[in-house]
Amino acid sequence: MKTSIAALIxxxxxxxxxxxxxxxxxARVIGFLDITGEWDLTLMLVMGSALIVTVIGFPLITRKAHxxxxxxxxxxxxxxxxxxxxxxxxxxxxxxxxxxxxPGPALAGLASLDPGVFLFVVAMIAGQFIGIRLxxxxx
Amino acid sequence: xIEPNVAGGVIGGAxxxxxxxxxxxxxxxxxxxxxxxxxxxxxxxxxxLSWRAAFVIGxxxxxxLYQLFVGPLPMDMQxxxxxxxxAGLLVGMxxxxxxxxxxxxxxxxxxxxxxxxxxxxxxxxxxAVATVFVTRxxxx
Numbered sequence: 559m560k561t562s563i564a565a566l567i568x569x570x571x572x573x574x575x576x577x578x579x580x581x582x583x584x585a586r587v588i589g590f591l592d593i594t595g596e597w598d599l600t601l602m603l604v605m606g607s608a609l610i611v612t613v614i615g616f617p618l619i620t621r622k623a624h625x626x627x628x629x630x631x632x633x634x635x636x637x638x639x640x641x642x643x644x645x646x647x648x649x650x651x652x653x654x655x656x657x658x659x660x661p662g663p664a665l666a667g668l669a670s671l672d673p674g675v676f677l678f679v680v681a682m683i684a685g686q687f688i689g690i691r692l693x694x695x696x697x
Numbered sequence: 698x699i700e701p702n703v704a705g706g707v708i709g710g711a712x713x714x715x716x717x718x719x720x721x722x723x724x725x726x727x728x729x730x731x732x733x734x735x736x737x738x739x740x741x742x743x744x745x746l747s748w749r750a751a752f753v754i755g756x757x758x759x760x761x762l763y764q765l766f767v768g769p770l771p772m773d774m775q776x777x778x779x780x781x782x783x784a785g786l787l788v789g790m791x792x793x794x795x796x797x798x799x800x801x802x803x804x805x806x807x808x809x810x811x812x813x814x815x816x817x818x819x820x821x822x823x824x825a826v827a828t829v830f831v832t833r834x835x836x837x
Contacts, residue, residue, distance in 0.1 A: 564723040565748040566755040572716040572728065572800075573759015577770060579709020580702050582760065585773040589699050591829040598699035603706030604713065605803060611714025612808035616721060620809075625725030632725055633809070634796070639816050646795020647802075651821035653787030655828025657776045660799045661792060662730040664785075665753060669760035670770040677778065678785040683738050685789020686731075690739070692794060 561627050573666045579604040582667045584658025591655055642696060646689075653685075717805050724748060727809075729801020730756070731792030795821075 580586045581604055589598030624630050654660050659667070659678055667675040717728040726748075736749040764770055776784060792798045795817055797806065802821075806814020 561724050561745075561748045562751040565720070566751040566758075568716045568720045568723075568728070569752040569755020570759040570762065571712050571719070571755075572730075572752075573756040574763060575709045575712030575714075575716060575759075576756075577709070577760050577763035577767070578712065579706050580771045581709065583771045583773060584775040586702070586771075588775050588829055588833075591825050592833055593826055594830060595833055596699045598701055600701040600703075600706045603701060603703060604710035605799075607707045607710025608714035608717070608804045609807060611711055612717050612804055615714070615718035616805075616808040619718065619722045625721065625723055627723045628725045630725060631721075633727060634806075634811065634813075636796070636813060637811075639813060642794045643796060643813055643817055644820055646791045646793065647817040647820035648791070648824050649787045650791025650795055650798060651824025652828050653784040653789075653791060654799075654821060655825035656780055656787070656832065657784035659784070660730075660788060661734055662756065662798070662800050664788075665730065665734065666756050666760040667770065667772055669757050669764060670772050672772060672774065674774045674776075674778065674781050675772070678781045678788075681782045681785025682789040683734070685786040685791075686735055686738060686793045687789075688786070689790040689793025690735070692790065 564627055572662065573669075575608075576663050576666045582663040582670075584663075587654070587658040587660075587663070591658075642693065713800070713804060717800070717808075720752075721805075727801055727805045728752075729797045729805060731798040732796070732801055735793060791821075 576582050586598060586600050590601035664679050720726050720728045733749045733752050737753055802814040802817040
C-alpha cells in the first residue's frame with residue numbers, strides 16, 4: 559500500500575513535469591528533432607534539467623543499504639550492448655520521430671481525450687505485446 | 698529557431714528528475730515508463746503490479762491537474778491517423794526489445810552511467826533526428 563501511494567505521488571509529479579515542460583506536445587518534440595529546420599531546444603532544457611537532478615541524486619541514494627519502502631534496490635543488471643538493445647532503440651527512434659510521442663507523454667496525454675493519443679497508446683500496447691513475442695522468439 | 702519554453706522546460710525537467718529520484722529513494726526502482734507500462738499490460742501480479750498501475754494513474758492525474766489549474770494540455774498532434782498507428786507500434790516494439798525509452802534510458806540510465814543506456818539514447822536520438830529529416834525535408 560505504501561509503495562503504491564508513493565508511486566502514485568511520483569506519477570503525479572512526473573505527469574506535471576511532462577505537461578509543464580510541454581513534452582506532451584508532439585510539436586515541441588519534433589521541433590527539437592528537426593535540427594535542420596526551425597530548431598526548438600526546449601527538449602534539451604528538459605532533459606538537461608532532469609539529468610542534473612538524477613545525476614546528483616542517484617549516487618547519493620544507491621549508497622544506502624536499501625530504499626526507504628523496499629527491502630532492496632531493483633536495478634537493471636545487464637551490461638552487454640547487444641542486438642535487441644540497438645535494434646529496439648532504432649525502432650523506437652523511428653516511431654518517436656514519426657509521431658513526436660514517447661511512452662510517458664503518450665500516457666499523460668490521454669488526459670487531453672484526443673482520439674489520436676488513444677489510438678497511439680493502443681498501438682503502443684499492441685507493439686509491446688509483439689515485442690514480448692519477439693523477445694521470446696530471439697531468446 | 699522556435700522560441701523555447703525556457704521556464705517550463707527547466708521546471709518541468711526538474712520535476713521529472715525529482716520524480717525519478719523519489720522512485721529510487723522510496724521504491725528502489727528505475728522510473729522507466731515503457732517498462733512500467735509493460736508490467737501493467739501483462740498484469741504481472743507477482744512483481745509489483747500495484748505500484749506500476751499507481752504510477753500510470755498518477756501520470757494521467759498529473760496531466761488532469763495541469764488541465765484543472767493551468768490550462769488545456771499543449772498538444773498539437775503532428776501525424777495522420779495511419780502514421781500514429783505505425784509510430785505507436787514501433788514505439789511499443791522498440792521500447793520492449795530495447796529495454797527502455799526516453800525516461801528509463803535517457804534520464805535514469807545515464808544517471809547510473811549505464812553503457813547500455815548511453816548506447817540506446819545516442820541511437821534513438823540519432824534515428825529520430827534522421828526520421829524527422831526524411832519526413833520533414835525529403836518527403837515534403
